[in-house]
Amino acid sequence: MASKPMNVVVIGGSLGGLMHGIVLKRLGHTVRILERNPSPLLHNQGAGVVAGNDTQDFFQHHDLTHRSLAVTSxxxxxxxxxxxxxxxxxxAQQMTSWDLLYYVLRANFDRVESxxxxxxxxxxxxxxxxxxYGHTVTALRDLGPDAGVELSFRDRDGESGKRTADLVIAADGGSSTVRKLLQPDVERKYVGYVAWRGTVPERSLSAAATAALAEKFTFFHASGVQVLAYLIPVPDGALEPGKRLMNWVWYVNYAPGSAAYRELMTDVDGKAHAVTLPAGKMAPRVWHKQKAVAAAALPPQFADIVAKTEQPFIQAITDVLSPCNTYLDGRVLLVGDALAGFRPHTAASTSQAAYDALMLDAMLRGEMSRQEWAARTMEYARRVQRRGVEMGERSQFGRHPYAGTYPG
Structure with a gap:
């Protein structure tokens, strides 16, 4: 695609944006990531990540720190x-954490020490x-095949600016601004349930919880409910037994627009959140009520880790899928969650970002055409997005083959 070094702007500085930035940097291109978050480092909620084959392939080929990344389930x-x-x-599966991947990617991209x-x-x-950081893209303008794409943005001080790029990679997540600008009819929609999430230090688990959950991928299913847990590295990336975190996810149905859903997504300060209720912002009465449900309705091992969680957070489950991933004659590409937001049951959001970055690497090396890149990444997005919908609908609104009773 490119016979000479390009000036590339990547919109979005989370895992997907960093993966694409590393690929482009290693190929000799000048890469600038524009991240809208106002702080120089992103902070996650303590989320676990299943490191699938594509994620492992990406780090094997592009991580020059060569550190171990995962706990084996x-x-x-x-x-x-x-x-x-x-x-x-x-x-066997490999379990890691968002923050470990983020800091390893930052070390590879712009040499952030941690x-x-x-x-x-x-x-x-x-x-x-x-x-x-602190740069929010507000508009795109096609300057023509030989002039590139002009991006308008607003910085963290509220000042407006412009930048021109030969190639724009839109990696700005499920609520992508770029996708809204290019494909305004595509909407991200809440699908009727949320994921309660949290982590607990491995050392604080009961003996029964440790026996059932440690170095295993453990599930409980019931009507309208799925809960799962697995070990992940601690915030400094330590993988040693006894020092890790138990990561849990609990899917619960809440009807769109219901009073229960509005209460859930309204934080302690009275602010309503659309997609994520951050850690530390949950109203105490909401968390107290949910811990009581866990004690009454979940297996005791899961009730134990829920009760010991100090900073839970909420992720509303949504669907979104763009009909295409290449715009302005291939000068703007949608990747990762900006292209297709997978339901978490697939454990494939990070894998999609890794796959897209690996395919971009192959395209820019001349191993495939731009058309083949678009076809392969779109097929991946459609296939896994469809599978996620099927898994979620069965889990939350159907009957899982290993479902039990749920007296809550």
């Missing part, structure tokens, strides 16, 4: 409401990498 198994195992599958990893060696032929 040796099997998947299912509990009944009393906490007894009712089914197991010998299936306690997570050592800085990688500088490679010959790398392009310049810049990460600008």
């Amino acid at each position: 040796h099997l998947r198994h299912y509990l009944d409401v009393k906490g007894n195992e009712i089914h197991r599958e010998e299936y 306690g997570y990893c050592t800085l990688p060696p500088v490679q010959d032929g790398e392009g310049k990498a810049t990460y600008q």
Whole structure:
């Protein structure tokens, strides 16, 4: 696609934007990430990430820190409401954390120092990498095939600016501004349930919870409910037993527009949130009520970790899928969640970002055409998005084969 170094702007500085930025930097292009968050480093909510094959492939090929990233979950198994195992599958998976991936990617992209990893060696032929925070894109304008794309933005001080790029990578998430500008008819829609999420230090778990959950991918299903848990690295990336975090996700149905849903998504200060209720912002009465539900309705091992969670947060589950991923004659590309927001049941959001970045690398190296890149990444997005809808609908509104009773 490019016979000479390009000036590239990546919109969105989370995992997907950083993956694409690293690929482009290593190929010798000048890369500037524009991240709208007003702080120089992003902060996650303590979320776990299943490191699928595409994620592992990306880090194997592009992470020059070479640090270990994951806790191995040796099997998947299912509990009944009393906490007894009712089914197991010998299936190893790699579990990591958002923050560990983020800081390793920042070390590779713009050499941010942290306690997570050592800085990688500088490679010959790398392009310049810049990460600008507090920059919100407000408009795009096609300047023509030989002139690129003009981006208008507003910085953290409220000042307006413009920048021209040969290529724009839109990696700005499920509520993508770029997608709204280019495809305003595509809407992100709430689908009727949320994920309660949190983490607990492994050392604080009960013996029963440790036996059932440690180094396993554990599930409980009931009508309208799914809860799961797995171990992840701690905030400094430590992987040693006893030092890790137990990450849990609890899917619960709330009708759109219902009083219960409005109460859930309204924080302690009275502010309503559309997609994520951040950690530390939950109204105490809401959390107190949910812990009581956990004690009455979940297997005791899950009730234990919910009760010991200090900073829960909420993720409203949504669907979004763009009909295409290439605009302005291929000078603007939608990637990751900006292209397709997967339901978390797929555990594939990070994998999609990694896959898209790996395919971009292949395209820019001349191993595939732009048309083949678009076809492969769109097929991946459509296939996994459809599978996520099927999994979510079965979990929350159908009947899972290992579902038990749920007296809550």
